Amino acid sequence: MTRIIEGVFGFQKRVFAEKEELFQKLGKGQSPLALFITCSDSRINPNLLTQTEPGELFILRNAGNLVPPHNHFSGAEEATVEYAIKHLGIRDIILCGHSKCGAMNGLIQSIMGLSNNDVMPAVTKWLSYATPIADNVRSKLNELSGDNLLNYTIERNVLQQVENLKTFPSVKDALDKNQLRVHSWVYQLETGEVMGHDPETDTFVSLDKVKRQKLADLNRAETHTVHGSDISI
Secondary structure (H helix, E strand, O other), X not given: XXXXXXXXXXXXXXXXXXXHHHHHHHOOOOOOOEEEEEEOOXXXXXXXXXXXXXXXXXXXXXXXXXXXXXXXXXXXXXXXXXXXXXXXXXXXXXXXXXXXXHHHHHHHHHHOOOOOOOOOHHHHHHHHHHHHHHHHHHOXXXXXXXXXXXXXXXXXXXHHHHHHXXXXXXXXXXXXXXXXXXXXXXXXXXXXXXXXXXXXOOEEEEHHHHHHHHHHHHHHHHHOOOOOOOOOO
16 A cells, blocks of 8 residues: 555646646546546556546446346346447547456367366356357467467457447447447567457558558548447558
8 A cells, every 4th residue: 555655646746736727627527538438457548558647538348348248137238338328428448458358268278178266256146248259269268278268268358348338228329320430459468569459351450550551541531420330450
């Protein structure tokens, strides 16, 4: 706790003083650029990753970056998404998984029958919102192992959670009206690379490799109208 409290004092003395005008402005309201859904993992800092300032990201975090489908669980996830879309007018949602994800490793262990569900029953119950990918992951057990299997599971989970997200009435309505884009990302902790889903190949590719075309598409969309989720990165 000493380290954390010292950090608060450092923020107040240095950071706040340098950005006081920004914080005064934020005290009057917020207008974030996007909703960023990611894992609670301490190694992820969405603002650092995206180089955004306070007020620019509306952030939703939980273990495994999971999104319970509509009518399965009424909780913070759906309420946060609804608020972001209906009240804040957010037009971009980024669902970002990450390498070395403990939640997804736990899912793999459960799929393989190697986990003791009694040790962390709440975690086991929570991971049930990722189980639709279980058969897909199970089909890869003879082909993939170790980090390769984990990375595959992480990617499939991101795509499943995007599908779950689309069951929310607020999301479905915004997509139907071409007022929302949904982006599927995976952050590589070890390299700093961010991978985006390419729907044409159903693979995750480096954002750097496709950024020019995708940014051009985004600029055209923002100039004219916002396309649904066809721009996945």
